[in-house]
Every structure is written in structure tokens, then in C-alpha cells.
Amino acid sequence: MTSVRFDNATRTYAGTDKPAVDSLNLDIGDGELLVLVGPSGSGKSTALRMLAGLEPLDRGHIFIGDRDVSDVRPRDRDIAMVFQNYALYPQLTVAENMGFALKQQGMPKDQRIARVREVAAILDLTPYLDRKPKNLSGGQRQRVAMGRAIVRQPAVYLMDEPLSNLDAKLRVQTRTELAEIQARLAVTTVYVTHDQVEAMTMGHRVAVLKDGILQQCAPPGELYHQPANLFVAGFIGSPAMNQVALGTGRPLQLGTATVALDSAGDAAIGAGSAGDEITIGFRPEALEVGNGPLRARIRTVEDLGSEMFVHVSIDHLGSPLALVSKMPASFAGRPGDDVGLQLVGTTHLFGTGALRLASVSACLS
């Protein structure tokens, strides 16, 4: 049973005023794969390094299981870490790299070799055990780094963007393998990435960070369908969610069209009179390009084979505004065509402080 808990964990780097990680509260369940995701500078790597013991805490605590490890040295935390650049020991062979931690623990040599061979077999590394890291390909090095973590059977795995040095195809393949291995070993894992697709596909839950502050921690589906705020809404999903500030007026006006909300939506924004500043958000698949009431012109069409991304421009509050729609492959519009837009899926309403008020169905009229 190994859970991990961040309790108001805060880290401020010397020479800066703003914490890199600000009062982080996070519970990670036993055997869970939690992904920390965010843009660069969001504090996700710092949070991981705090858990590893490589960064001290300025405030708060970190627990691994029931033990407060805030002041425990990295080597006494029972963790294994996979680094972005793998950090393989250059003068040691693959087998020695993988067995290094076991040797430090004082495990007898024959047991050590048996254990390394066992893990090497899982990772298809058996033919390379006698090679040095410099004689391996990028993908093989990545697997050695994984193997070095796996042989230890630690309480928690920490992974700091372990796939970002691989080429696109290998990354997708390794992503799946990694998720499978994690599921098989059922060891609590904290995984850092800046790639939201990686986060969504791998994480049991995904924690989105921005400027050192946790924005939302939820399963991928919830993050996508019920984003806590505008940042999460814009960060998760590709192409990004369309977001339009509609002002304080009621009913809501988008370009030349009126946004008609269902009753839940009206209740959420206080329809009838002028109220708070409202921003609406709708995913590309919730925007239909065809004969809707909102006039627009097609700028570009991206044909992905299975679907099309249609970039359109509307006139909103006197200036052009770019929107993107995801249409089926049968879509026949061309750049320069004048079209009409309609909302066909969920529309998210964001109010004061960019927080989500409700996710409702809406249409343009």
C-alpha cells in the first residue's frame, strides 16, 4: 500500500518571489498513474523533484505511504526515477546500469544478475546487456532507464518526461508499452509531461498545473468534458477549445448571432439582465460549418483523412475572430467560401475568475 500525498507543499527558488510550486495539495492512490501536466514553467518538474527529494520544501509536507518524507534523503525514500535524458551511467554496461541500485543495497551478485536478466527480458534488452549506453539507440537507452527503475521494485516510480527524446512514432509505441508495464506492476507512478495527449492517454488521473498552482486534478474524460477553468479548457484538447469573451450583455451575442442557452444555462448566467462577464467555450467538434445563422468565411481547411479541421473567421464586436471546427471527411467547403456556423455540442460557460459555471447545450439563432 503506497499512496503519495502532497500537503501544502511549496517551493520557492532562491532569487525569486513567486513559488515554483505553490501550496500543492494532491492525493495519489496506491497503484495509480498520475500525470502532472502543464506548460513549461508550470512547476510540474519541480513538484516531481520535491517528491524525489532533489528539491527541498519551503513549506508543507510530502508523505509516501504514512511516512512524512519531507526531510528524508532521496536514497532513503524508496523511489525510482526515470529522467528526461535518461541519465545512464556512461562507463557502466546496460547490466551494470540496471543493477547499480541493487548493488548499493548490498544484494548478492547472483541474485542481482538474475533480477536484471528478468527485467531485461520484459524490456527486450537481453541482447544488449553487455553494451555501453553510447552504443545504444535512443529507444534502447530509454528502455534501459525504465529497466533501471523497474529492477528496484520501489514504492513509487517518478518519471520526468521520459518519452520526450524519442521520435514521434516510437513515442506513441513506447507510451502504450509503458502504460501496460505500469498496469502490470501496479506501482504508484507520478509522470510528468508537457504533452497533453500523453497525459490524457496514460493518466488514470491528470493534474494540470499553471504557474505553480494546481488548476484541476481529474480523470482524462472529466478534464475534457468538465474543465474547471478557461486555462484547463484551452490546454486540454487539440485543436484547442474555441473561447470567446461575450461581455456582460444578455442575451449573449456571438458575432451576428444570439446564443440561446437551455434553462440550466440561463440559470447559471442569470439571464434577463446584464450580469457578470461571460466567456463561452466550445470544442471544434461542437461547431458545425454549414448553413447556421452565424456568418463566417473559411480561411483554411486541414485534411487529416479521417476528419477535417476547418479554420473560419467571423466578425465579432467589430473585429475578426478565428474559430476552428472539426468536420467529417466528407466536408466539401473550400478556403474563401462564405458559410454559416451552428453550435451542435456542449457549450461551456465561464464566469468571474475564468471559472466554469456550467456546461450546457446551446444553439445560435
Added chain:
Amino acid sequence: MNRDLAVGERRWVNMVFGLLAWVVGIVFFFPVFWMVLSSFKNEQDASASPQMFFSPTLDRYREVTKSSQGLLSFSQAFSNSAFVVLISTLLVLLLAIPAAYALAIRPVAKWRDVLFFFISTKFLPVVASILPLWILAKELNLLNTRLVLVILYTGMNLPLAVWMLRSFFQEIPRELIEAAEIDGASLGGQLKSIILPTAAPGIAATALLCIIFAWNEYFFSVQLNPVRGATVPIWVTTNISTRGNFIAKLSAASVLASLPVVIAGWIAQKRMIRGLAMGAIK
């Protein structure tokens, strides 16, 4: 075909640069070559106007290495030098490696000031420090001992070694040390398994420079230690005589004095050019 040629493709430019490199090389190397040549001549030939042909002889080498009563012998000077150089270099590494670790990998407070302090000890001209050093050595009964040179050469090379090793240690990817730390290696284990092997080419380069500087040092040696415990540079000068010609003999002595450094450099070169931390990082 009307394209610009890269520098390497202009043949005559290449030839001019090549020729220039050869000329510079020869100008630098020629005096050394002449010294080696002279060491195989007899004194008359060495002093005469340059000749195309001469009968080479090893007599000068026999003369300089033959120990004669009352004079400093080659073997004595050589063993003194070897002792002083090796012990001082060993001490330098023993002291400089922990210092460089503290300045590069886990920077102590005010590490910039510390670093500056180290190099500031080299600001004072050696001549200015020789009198206090001489008095100290005399008071401590260290004049004419090998120990005084061991101490001075250690102090002389330490700042340089700390600076060099610090920059080599900084080249070690931080993640390597962090990985070792997480893998359970103690400080000693990190040093032994990760830091020292990764920085080995840099340590070899540093050791070589310390050896060269200590081997070639003349001023301290001649001021503090001219009799017992005299080193090879002093022995070379004992071959200067006030009567007759001595160019060939001095050349032979100089060649012998240069050989250890040349050999050490040749051996160390293979280690030094090996890339630092190859394969650790993508």
C-alpha cells in the same frame, strides 16, 4: 555551375594556409630539433658553424649521466624530481577534488568568492614571496629538503587544479549524480562510481599539467634547495661550465630533462581526448 565555393573548396587558399601552418610549426619546432641534434654531436661540431653531416655519438649522454664525486648526479636529481613531482601532484589531486566538488556540484555559500580567493593566490609575483618563504623554510629547518618543494609545488598547483577540476565537474550532467543519489549511492559511492570515472579525462589533464609545472619549476628549487634534494632543472644548469665548450653536453642534459614530460604528455593525450560523459545523454 555558378555557385559560391566554400572556403575548403578553394584549393589555393587551402595551400597557402597549409604552407603557413608548416612554416609556423617548423619555426617552433626547429630549436628543439636543433637541441636534439646537438646532443648527438661532439663539442667541436656543436660549436662550429652548422654542418650537414656529422658522426653521431652517445658520448655526451654518457658524460652527463656519469656521476662524479661532489657533483649533483643525474640519478640523484632525477629521483628528487620524481619524488617531489609525484607526491605534490598526488596531494594536489587529493585536496583539489573535494574542493572542486564543493564548488561545482554542491556549491557552498559564497562559492564565487572562494573561487576568486584560490586564483588570487597566484597574483603575487613569486619573487615577492621568496624572502618570507626562505625565512619560514629556514626557521622550520626545511631548507635543502625535498619536503619544502613538495609543500610549495602543492600550493603552487592547487589553485589551477581546483579551477580546472571545477569546470570538468560542472560538465558532468547533474542528472547522473541525482540518479546515483536516488539509486542509493552514498557520497563516496557517487564519487567512486560516477563522478571520478566520468571526469577521468579531466582529472588526467589536470594531473598532467601539475606534473609539467612541477617538473619544470626552477626558481623555488634554486632558491630553497640548491644542494641536497636538487631537482632536474638545477642539474641541467650544472652542466654549464666556465671552461671550454658545453653546448652539446647541455643539449644532452636538456633532452633528458624534457623526456619525462614529453612521455607523460603522450600517454595522457589518449585519455584526455576521450569525450567527457559520452553516451550519458541523448
